[in-house]
Amino acid sequence: MRAFQRGFFCSDLTLRYPYRECTITIPMLLIYTLLLPMLFISVVEIMRICKCFRLRKYVTNLARSLSIFSFGFIATYLTTELAKNVVGRLRPHFYTACQPRLPDGSSCESAYQQLVGGGVYVEHYYCANRNLSARQLRELHVSFPSAHSSLSFYAMLLLCFYLHAVWRGRGTTRVLRHILQFLLLLVACYIALSRVRDYWHHWSDVLAGALLGAVYAILTAVYVGRMLRQGFADAASTHKHKKHQYKLGGKQQVKQLAHAHQHHHPHQLTSSQHRLAPHDARSGRMLLVAASGSVSNLQQQQLLSTAHEDLEKQQLHEQVVKEHLMERSSIGGGGDCEWKLQAVVLPT
Numbered sequence: 001m002r003a004f005q006r007g008f009f010c011s012d013l014t015l016r017y018p019y020r021e022c023t024i025t026i027p028m029l030l031i032y033t034l035l036l037p038m039l040f041i042s043v044v045e046i047m048r049i050c051k052c053f054r055l056r057k058y059v060t061n062l063a064r065s066l067s068i069f070s071f072g073f074i075a076t077y078l079t080t081e082l083a084k085n086v087v088g089r090l091r092p093h094f095y096t097a098c099q100p101r102l103p104d105g106s107s108c109e110s111a112y113q114q115l116v117g118g119g120v121y122v123e124h125y126y127c128a129n130r131n132l133s134a135r136q137l138r139e140l141h142v143s144f145p146s147a148h149s150s151l152s153f154y155a156m157l158l159l160c161f162y163l164h165a166v167w168r169g170r171g172t173t174r175v176l177r178h179i180l181q182f183l184l185l186l187v188a189c190y191i192a193l194s195r196v197r198d199y200w201h202h203w204s205d206v207l208a209g210a211l212l213g214a215v216y217a218i219l220t221a222v223y224v225g226r227m228l229r230q231g232f233a234d235a236a237s238t239h240k241h242k243k244h245q246y247k248l249g250g251k252q253q254v255k256q257l258a259h260a261h262q263h264h265h266p267h268q269l270t271s272s273q274h275r276l277a278p279h280d281a282r283s284g285r286m287l288l289v290a291a292s293g294s295v296s297n298l299q300q301q302q303l304l305s306t307a308h309e310d311l312e313k314q315q316l317h318e319q320v321v322k323e324h325l326m327e328r329s330s331i332g333g334g335g336d337c338e339w340k341l342q343a344v345v346l347p348t
Contacts, residue, residue, distance in 0.1 A: 001085045002138075003088050003138055003141040003142050004086060004088030004141065005088060006089060006141060007121055007123035007124075007125070008095075008100070008121075008122055008125075009119065009120070009121055009122070010108035010120070010122060011119055014202065015090055015091075015093075015094045015095045016095045016096065017092040017093050017199040018093060018096055018199065019096045019097050019199070020093070020198045020199055022195075023197070023198055024148060024191050029147075029151065029152070029191070032152065032155070032187065032191065033073070033151045033152050033156075033191075034155070037155050037156075037158075037159055040159065041065050041069065044163075045058060045062045045065060048061065048166055065225075068224055068227075069162075069220075072154060072216050072217065072219070072220030073151070073155065075216055075220075076150055076154045076212065077151065079150075079212060079216070080145060080147045080150045080209065081147070083212075084142035084143075084144065084145070085142065087144045088141045088142070089143040089144035089202075089205070090143060091139070091141075091143040091201070092201070094140050097129065097132065097136070098128075098129060098132070098137075098140055099127060099128040099129045100122070100125040100127060100128070101125060101127075102124070102125055107128075108122075143200075143205050144201075144202070144204070144205045145205050145208035145209040145212055146192065146195050146201045146206045146208070146210075147209065148191050148192060148201075148209070149188075149191070149192035149201075149205070149206045149209030150210070150212045150213040150216075152187070152188040152191040152192060153192065153209070153210045153212075153213030153214050154213035154217045154220075155188070155217075156185055156187055156188035157184075157185070157188070157214055157218075158220060159181075159184050160181040160184055161218075161228070163177055163181055164177070164227070164228070165221075165227035165228065188210075192206045192210055193206065
């Protein structure tokens with residue numbers, strides 16, 4: 001896309017700053033805003049699941065985090081480049097690098113221009129400096145907004161949100177997290193302010209780039225990555241660990257109910273309990289999984305429906321056993337069979 005060729009005033013002193021080399025070059029910018037953040041995310045993802053490391057889970061979490069970061073980075077870059085080519089603002093060192101000449105060959109330093117044309121807007125001109133390449137000529141017209149500022153603020157601010165989502169803790173851990181977030185923002189500020197010091201951008205270019213990068217970082221963290229929700233950090237636990245917790249929770253609930261039953265009827269544990277306990281454990285695990293919020297709404301409904309069906313079957317079986325015992329007691333079986341009715345039942 002060709003940049004818009006904006007004119008200038010000969011009396012505009014903001015375009016007459018000297019030319020200086022960049023403190024933060026393009027390769028350095030890519031290292032600070034793309035390579036190092038990706039390496040940082042890779043290391044943090046290892047630390048998140050180091051206690052129960054699984055390569056497949058690590059690759060899944062890493063791919064998700066890097067895709068979120070890359071999406072926002074590309075969106076920020078494309079928006080910045082679009083604004084640069086549409087606005088076409090001249091850089092502060094434009095006059096020094098370009099040495100513009102009017103169509104008649106005169107310059108702003110000529111006596112006529114100093115006396116008459118200093119306040120005239122010059123729209124048609126050419127650069128007298130023949131040492132400039134086509135790329136360098138284009139760079140003179142893409143000052144607004146600053147790509148260094150937008151990309152650095154996006155990358156560092158998104159890393160701050162990322163740390164806030166995955167680095168939980170209190171006390172010293174929380175202080176260290178805030179210190180690291182502050183250092184990341186300082187890096188972004190240094191990269192952005194270096195563009196004003198090197199006379200490659202006006203201060204308003206840097207401010208606009210910082211706001212652009214911050215907006216994209218917030219949108220990416222909140223709506224794309226959903227880093228401010230509790231579920232983002234919970235995804236670090238492995239599937240095996242979650243499955244073990246669900247099974248353990250179901251067994252613990254069944255054991256608690258069995259213990260409560262034994263407390264009231266210490267000598268009434270029979271084979272009927274062992275026939276019903278598997279149904280209770282299965283129903284309990286289904287209810288725990290459905291209530292955990294780790295599955296979709298459709299899966300929750302299916303799990304709850306299956307669990308309630310098992311409970312209904314269990315209650316029906318219990319009713320049949322009760323009627324059978326009542327018939328036997330009426331015939332004369334007596335109370336010897338009353339203990340067969342006891343079973344562990346999960347609440348609906």
